[in-house]
Structure formats: structure tokens, C-alpha cells
Amino acid sequence: MTVASTHSHHGYITDKEKYLLRLKRIEGQARGVHKMVDDEKYCIDILTQISALTSALEAVAVGLLEDHLRHCVVDAARLSDDAAEEKIREATQAIARLVR
Numbered sequence: 001m002t003v004a005s006t007h008s009h010h011g012y013i014t015d016k017e018k019y020l021l022r023l024k025r026i027e028g029q030a031r032g033v034h035k036m037v038d039d040e041k042y043c044i045d046i047l048t049q050i051s052a053l054t055s056a057l058e059a060v061a062v063g064l065l066e067d068h069l070r071h072c073v074v075d076a077a078r079l080s081d082d083a084a085e086e087k088i089r090e091a092t093q094a095i096a097r098l099v100r
Contacts, residue, residue, distance in 0.1 A: 012067040022060055029053045061098055065091065 012019055030053060036046045068091055077084035 010067075010072070012064055015063070015067065019060060019063070022056065026053065026056050026060070029056060058098075065094060065098075068094075 029049065033046060033049050033053060036049060068087075073084065073087040073091060076087040
């Protein structure tokens with residue numbers, strides 16, 4: 001049995017609605033950028049909106065990472081050292097993907 005299968009829920013579950021609202025706003029921002037390109041808006045204005053969109057996505061990613069550390073990693077550490085190592089390795093790989 002993997003550590004993931006021993007959890008009844010993911011760490012973000014208590015903030016699920018908050019994440020869904022943020023993601024809905026991000027979807028709207030992405031559609032706005034699409035429309036700006038379609039309407040041939042000024043490049044710098046589009047880049048400004050892309051920067052805001054990137055920041056919003058990064059905020060969601062950092063929140064999910066924090067939830068993962070606070071819940072999934074802590075829960076795994078309570079199970080065993082090996083389970084904790086697995087979750088830490090997952091988190092480290094996720095961080096590496098985020099900072100590329």
C-alpha cells in the first residue's frame with residue numbers, strides 16, 4: 001500500500017473552494033489574454049496581463065505545496081521514515097519543476 005492510498009483526503013481539501021475560486025479567476029484572466037491577442041492589443045499590455053496570470057498560478061502552486069507539506073508529508077512522517085522520504089522526494093521534484 002502506498003502512502004497516498006492511506007490518506008482519506010488531500011491536504012488542500014479544507015481550502016478546496018478557495019482554490020476553485022482562484023482557478024476560476026485564472027481561467028478568466030487567460031481568456032482575457034486570449035482576447036487581447038485576438039484584438040491585437042499593445043504587446044506590453046498583454047505582457048503585463050501574462051505577468052499577473054503567472055503570479056496567480058504561482059500563488060496557487062505555493063499554496064498547494066504548503067498544504068502538501070503540512071498534511072501529506074507530516075502524515076507520511078507519522079507512518080515511517082521511508083514514507084516521509086517518499087513524500088519529501090515528491091515535494092522536492094515538484095519544487096524543481098516549479099522553478100524551471
